[in-house]
Amino acid sequence: MARLTLVRLLGAALAYTTLVAAAPPPVVNGGLTDDYGYVELADMAFAAPLAVAADIVSAVPLKPAEAGDVPPGKTRYYVHADVRALVSGRADLPPQVSYLVDLPTDKKRKLKAVPVLLLAAPTARSGELRLVGARAQVPRTPDNEARLRSILTASVAADAPPQVTGVQRAFHVAGSLPGESETQIFLRTADRRPISLNVLRRPGERPRWAVALTELVDDSAAPPKPDSLLWYRLACGLPQRLPEGAVTGQSPEDADAARADYQVVLTGLGPCRHAG
Known part of the structure; x- marks a missing residue:
């Protein structure tokens, strides 16, 4: 059964949108960087049907032959994460979700128990998400969460400015x-x-x-x-x-x-x- 799940995952990996390559950032929070500005968060928030607060349970690196088209210097991970809250959007999410993410290659990377904000879209498979951008797995720091919630709250206010x-x-x-x-x-x-x-x-x-x-x-x-x-x-x-x-x-x-x-x-x- 585990092998069948992996086969379905690899099919999803081949269809996964190629993420933009970038120079490896400083490794903090399990290899995730905290430097998210207002514009980057707003761009992803408005592109994402869902914003999910979650804690990473496991992150399995895929072999290059299985991962599909991965940018140089990156490793594609298959991540399981426990859902803590649906910050925005409408979805009947299970207690745990899975998704693919590309991160700078680092053999010492530890992603277990890392709190994250996922800016994502649901897929045809229940519990599987598709991140909307290369950095849409956002460290769930107080600053990032407050900024994201501020953006989402302002966007649905009665006096929200139009595009x-x-x-x-x-x-x-x-x-x-x-x-x-x-x-x-x-x-x-x-x-x-x-x-x-x-x-x-x-x-x-x-x-x-x-x-x-x-x-x-x-x-x-x-x-x-x-x-x-x-x-x-x-x-x-x-x-x-x-x-x-x-x-x-x-x-x-x-x-x-x-x-x-x-x-x-x-x-x-x-x-x-x-x-x-």
Whole structure:
């Protein structure tokens, strides 16, 4: 019976999505690294139908001939883990689940009893999961779990910001004083809810910008907090340059000013860093 289970596993291994190779990280927590940033966790959380808190019971390394297409420097493991909680998603999970994961090759690796967060999808076989990314077996540290729960909670809130899909229009208007101006930028979103950006310039002051989840920007609007869902939607959803179609009909001077103000927003947001 154990041999038949292994044969089914090897079939799954051949179909397993090839994970991205990376340089071996420092070995902590049984060979798992803790350096998961907001963007990486959010990317995987939104790609994963399930987020599962579990404790690894066993991790069996597969032989190269059995493992399928494994990146250089990696070993593919067949893991059994006890389920502690279903953090998000809907599934009737058994007390123990199994899955495949690629980890940097290390003969001294000890994965037994390691607490993890699994960002995964169910498979046709009950109790088998498919991880959604190369690092979707996340160490279940207090910081990682708190960050993941924060992302998931924010995503289902009534005022959750929509996914940004592009820029619709940008309008620049000069003020009555030299050096005074305002640019309004209206964004496209996946569900057509409005998000608008506003950049104000005053003589002798640094440009100020704000975001509002409406088409109008009021006095209470402000930039999003770093490592928040709104920040993530903007930093990872906005194009790196203002599209030419967004300033159609503006004078060359106003179009250039709008482009400059758009860069103020991107600089204020900072980069969307997908790695931990």
